[in-house]
Amino acid sequence: MSQFNIAVIPGDGIGTEVIPEGIKALEAAASKHGVELNFTHFDWSCETYHRTGRMMPADGLEQLKQFDSIFLGAVGFPGVPDHISLWGLLLPIRRAFNQYVNLRPVRLFEGLQSPLANKQPGDIDFYVVRENVEGEYSNIGGIQYEGTEDEVVSQQSIFTRKGTDRILKYAFDLAQSRDKKHLSSATKSNGLFHSMPYWDNRVEAMAEHYPDVRVDQFHIDIFTANLVRMPEFYDVIVGSNLFGDILSDLGPACTGTIAIAPSANINPEKDFPSMFEPVHGSAPDIAGQNIANPIGTVWAAAMMMQHLGRQDMHDTIMAAIETVIREQMALTRDMGGTASTQELGQAISDIISA
Ligand code: NAI
Ligand code: MG
16 A cells, blocks of 8 residues: 655645645545555644744754645735745745745636636647746845945846756657647747857757657746636647746636645655645635635545556546536536535545545
């Protein structure tokens, strides 16, 4: 019997509401497929920060290292500045465990209304492959003459050849494996003088190894417009940390709600645990009301099992998500229903168990 040890970090806000629904789905799928899952819970969060001055203990990464995967809710809550909470928990995990791929599937499900006119299920079906450990998200830089009128701030972007090539390779491999074999790169080489021309050159170099893959590139400004105008055009999108972040909120928004979108922080070499989470954050505006949509978290759980080699569990969980949406079984408000977080979570795990 295969067995996996999962570290669970519900985190903040609705993270603590949606994670239990993800676990329900995992447990139902595990028992169906004869898999044993052991969950270890960590209460690391902004609350921990208020209590201890840290988002996680000093040996937090050491503790996580031994697990097969990390299952995360959301990090960040009013009362702790976002750069403190994110840099105290989420970003160190992504970096220490070399989770350099952030994979975010975007799909329009049957039963969900796209805010874009005349889009049918199947029209929107693409992946955003986001660079996850370098690029624009760096803590290199500083502030000088603070508080004076000569105040000056600099924020450094970092693009390494290794870091750029490995994310491009991952994206090209993914494009190669898909029917459309189409890769679109997000750039801004007309504005950013050094980093994006470099990115474009590496795309061109990588493309030579993938003659079957059709490649194009768009500046990020028109890219966002295109994603709204013609989402059906896209298949695999690759972008730097910042551009990928933006496109991967915009993508799911075009499918009806960002709350169904999952995010896999992957260390492809499997030297370290990978981490799976919904795309959305802690949603302080609805936290504590039990109306958060758990589907992004459940989908992230499915991606986790796929990464761990259990395609069967992935497929079972995805089929249940498709069914609840198609049959409009217990939808939360963001999808036009009235169900609570628990009712939707229960509907999904009931289908899995049936
Ligand atoms: P958010 O994703 O938390 O919320 C954006 C909007 O979407 C809100 O109106 C919220 O109610 C709604 N929403 C989000 N998830 C939902 C769900 N499951 N069901 C129904 N509605 C949902 O983004 P926001 O407000 O920018 O950030 C709030 C906090 O979360 C901040 O501290 C931010 O730094 C953090 N954050 C953390 C992330 C992570 O842990 N990976 C990702 C994004 C934000
Ligand atoms: Mg984001």
